[in-house]
Amino acid sequence: MTDYDLKIAGGEVITAADRMHADVGIVAGRIVALGADLGEAARTIDAEGLWVMPGGIDSHVHIAQYSGEGIVMADDFASATAAAACGGNTTVMPFVLQRRGTGLRQSVTDYQALADGNCHIDVSFHLIIADPTPAVLGQELPALVKDGYTSFKVFMTYDDLVLHDRELLEVMRVAKREQALVMVHAEGYDSIRFMIDHLEATGQTEPYFHSESRPDIVEREATHRAISHAQLVGVPLMIVHVSSQAAMEQIQWAQAKGLEVYAETCPQYITLTAEDLRGLNMDMTGAKYVCSPPPRTKTDQAAIWRGLETGTFKTFSSDHCPFRYDAVDGKLNPQARTSFRWVPNGIPGIETRLPILFSEGVTKGRLSPEAFVALTSTNHAKLYGLHPKKGSIAVGSDADLVLWDPTRKETIRQDILHHGADYTPWEGFEVTGWPMITISRGEVVAEGGRVVGRKGHGGHVARGLSPVASQARGDA
Numbered sequence: 001m002t003d004y005d006l007k008i009a010g011g012e013v014i015t016a017a018d019r020m021h022a023d024v025g026i027v028a029g030r031i032v033a034l035g036a037d038l039g040e041a042a043r044t045i046d047a048e049g050l051w052v053m054p055g056g057i058d059s060h061v062h063i064a065q066y067s068g069e070g071i072v073m074a075d076d077f078a079s080a081t082a083a084a085a086c087g088g089n090t091t092v093m094p095f096v097l098q099r100r101g102t103g104l105r106q107s108v109t110d111y112q113a114l115a116d117g118n119c120h121i122d123v124s125f126h127l128i129i130a131d132p133t134p135a136v137l138g139q140e141l142p143a144l145v146k147d148g149y150t151s152f153k154v155f156m157t158y159d160d161l162v163l164h165d166r167e168l169l170e171v172m173r174v175a176k177r178e179q180a181l182v183m184v185h186a187e188g189y190d191s192i193r194f195m196i197d198h199l200e201a202t203g204q205t206e207p208y209f210h211s212e213s214r215p216d217i218v219e220r221e222a223t224h225r226a227i228s229h230a231q232l233v234g235v236p237l238m239i240v241h242v243s244s245q246a247a248m249e250q251i252q253w254a255q256a257k258g259l260e261v262y263a264e265t266c267p268q269y270i271t272l273t274a275e276d277l278r279g280l281n282m283d284m285t286g287a288k289y290v291c292s293p294p295p296r297t298k299t300d301q302a303a304i305w306r307g308l309e310t311g312t313f314k315t316f317s318s319d320h321c322p323f324r325y326d327a328v329d330g331k332l333n334p335q336a337r338t339s340f341r342w343v344p345n346g347i348p349g350i351e352t353r354l355p356i357l358f359s360e361g362v363t364k365g366r367l368s369p370e371a372f373v374a375l376t377s378t379n380h381a382k383l384y385g386l387h388p389k390k391g392s393i394a395v396g397s398d399a400d401l402v403l404w405d406p407t408r409k410e411t412i413r414q415d416i417l418h419h420g421a422d423y424t425p426w427e428g429f430e431v432t433g434w435p436m437i438t439i440s441r442g443e444v445v446a447e448g449g450r451v452v453g454r455k456g457h458g459g460h461v462a463r464g465l466s467p468v469a470s471q472a473r474g475d476a
Contacts, residue, residue, distance in 0.1 A: 003039035004032070006442055011047025011403065014369045015054065015393050016378035024052060026399040029441035034395065045437065045444075047403050053373050054391050055090025055121075055400035055438060056354050057380035060183075060240055060264060060317035062346065063094040064114050068160075071344050072329040074322040074420035077118040078455055080350055083418040084121055085446040085453065087351035088435030090400035091122045091390055091461070093380075095153060100131040100160065104140040108149065112460065119458030120451060121440045122400075124386065126183065127152035129171055130161045137174045145178045148462025150385050150469070153183040153240070156222045157292075162189045168229050176235040181383065181469040183238045186222035186247065187214060187293060196341050207286035210340040211274040211294035216244035219293050223247040227254045227261055236260035236468045238383070241319045243269045243293035245303035252312055260468055262383065264315040267349055267356045268295050269304050272425060287331040289425055291321065292345045308375065309366055314383060316375040318353040321346025322421040348421040352412055352429075354402075359431035362406070369406075385463035399442040408434040416449060 008024040013034070025033030025041070063080040067073050075083070084092050098107045104127065115123055127144065129136065129152050141152070154171055155161035163171065168184075175182045195213040199205070204212065223239055227250060230237040242248055242265045254261040272295035279286030289295065307313045323344040324330035335342035354376055361367035367375070381391025388397050410416075412426040438446040445453025 002042045004041035005043070006399070007038055007041035007044045008047050008052055008401065008403070009044050011050045011052035013052045013393055014373055016370055016374035019369065024393065024399070024401070026442045029399055029443070031393065031395055031397050031399050034393070045403070049405070050436060051369065051404040051406055052393070053402050053404055054377040054393055055402045055440065056088045057091045057093070057377045057386070057391055058084060058089050058318050058320065058350060058353060059093040059315055059380040059384055061092045061094050061320040061350055065095065065097050066099060067323070067344055070329060070333060071323070074324045074330065074348065076420065077115045077123070078120070079418065079420040080320070081120040081123065081458055082451045083351040085438045085440065086418050086435070086449060086451060088354045088402040088404065088438055089121060089350070090402070090438060090440045091124065091386070092350065093124050093126055093384065095126045095128045097128045098130045102131070104129070104136050104144060108144065115460060117456045120445050120453050120455055121458040122461050123458060124384070124461040124463055125149055128161070129154055129163070132163065132167050132171050137170060141174055142178050145180045148464070150463045150465050151181040151183060153185065155185045156226065157185065157187040157189040157192055165225070165229065168226070169233060172229060172233040172235045175469070176233055179465045179470045181236060181238060181466040182230070183240050184226045185241070186219060186226050186239055188218040188222045191218040191221065200339055200341070205339040206282045207279060207284060207290055207340050207343055208274070208277040208282060210290045210343065211277050213340070214292060214294055216246040216296060216300070219244050220246035220250060223250040227251070227259065230261065231259055236262070236471070238262045238264065240264045240317070241266050241293060242304070242313070244296050244300045248303055248307050248312060255312065260471070262468070263307070263313045264317050265304050265307065265313050266317055266319045267353055268347060268425070270301055270360060271356060271429070273297055273301070276425070284332060284337065287336060287343045288325050288423055289347065290331070290340065290343045290345055291319070291347045305366060308361070313375070314379045316353070316357055318349035319346070320348055320350035322348035322419055324422045326422055347425050348419045349425070351417050351419055352424065352426055355410065355412070355431045355434055356426065356429070358404070358433035363432040383466055383468065385466050386461065399439060401439040402435050403437040404433065405436050406433050408432070408436070410434050418451065
């Protein structure tokens with residue numbers, strides 16, 4: 001008779017707090033034992049020479065999301081979660097997008113139907129509030145928070161998503177009352193529209209000018225404004241996909257004042273620059289790198305690294321938002337050839353997030369292995385109400401693990417990836433450190449760069465309240 005369903009033997013277990021050589025015993029999808037020389041198991045995986053870490057949690061991804069008439073996102077739940085698993089992730093957190101004129105509850109129902117039965121790993125949904133009607137704020141949103149949708153995102157830009165200041169304040173007030181965590185896309189709508197109109201009027205329409213239309217000034221201003229609104233209401237705030245030194249300095253100011261302001265950044269802001277959007281002789285290949293906020297300068301990259309090293313940033317996410325490049329429903333849609341404004345905003349990165357940060361951070365000595373785990377898994381679980389079920393290697397936690405080879409060298413190439421896009425922005429990017437086996441709730445779902453788990457293994461995970469949001473109570 002065996003003691004465990006699965007045993008991970010001989011690896012170096014690394015968490016956000018410490019590391020030790022230990023075996024991991026798993027029964028019914030949960031960790032039940034940690035220690036030396038555990039008993040017999042139905043299956044034993046030899047992890048000698050590997051690091052055993054909590055599976056990655058990518059708390060900012062876009063999957064099968066409506067992106068405009070005639071535009072189709074490149075990943076459905078099957079392809080996105082398969083790619084995530086091969087990249088060492090065991091949970092991803094996409095967004096339920098509320099379209100204007102549609103109720104929030106109906107939006108959740110429709111999106112859940114796309115995910116059901118199609119996921120290789122677990123998912124947990126944020127909400128996007130695009131139409132904060134009295135019914136949404138007074139009835140639907142509070143009910144959904146109680147159902148485990150305990151975080152939501154608001155946009156300060158995009159025609160179909162932008163909330164203006166009074167709307168932002170009203171949403172934040174509900175978040176405070178219901179103890180939900182607000183995430184904000186901080187770019188100034190009017191400033192961007194002003195810049196787009198000017199650039200187009202002067203014939204500057206190639207993909208590169210997307211970056212010129214969204215300079216760090218508009219991110220800095222919106223970040224400051226979002227922080228001010230949150231301070232006025234008295235609610236914690238997560239600023240997502242921070243790209244610039246200017247915006248980061250606003251966050252550091254708030255943190256120094258003792259405000260509950262958290263920040264996230266992404267691989268594109270430590271590896272890409274605005275120059276990548278130029279393409280070849282200002283051709284359309286620069287569209288492959290169009291995302292918002294755009295990549296910036298080497299100076300900004302260095303600043304973002306300082307923020308990662310010193311704790312300004314609590315999470316490192318992919319902001320995976322995949323479109324096909326060579327497709328009429330993607331980056332090269334007919335309108336995109338007339339102006340950068342019509343190039344779908346977003347790049348794929350769900351499978352490459354962990355190798356990029358590990359190689360650039362841990363391998364190059366910028367981050368400790370423990371900091372890597374915190375930035376890519378544990379902090380996500382804690383901030384978004386998944387901990388200790390997720391993000392930990394501890395007795396009672398889900399057996400969500402990644403077995404990592406810290407010395408394996410790989411070159412990122414489209415032909416080894418599993419996402420639905422037809423390119424990667426990191427083609428030819430060399431990394432050291434690679435996920436070898438990904439285990440989701442005790443089931444091996446990816447091994448050796450191949451999907452081996454079954455579609456439908458993953459499911460939706462309802463979350464508890466964020467510890468930081470639950471500290472804010474009452475009305476503003």
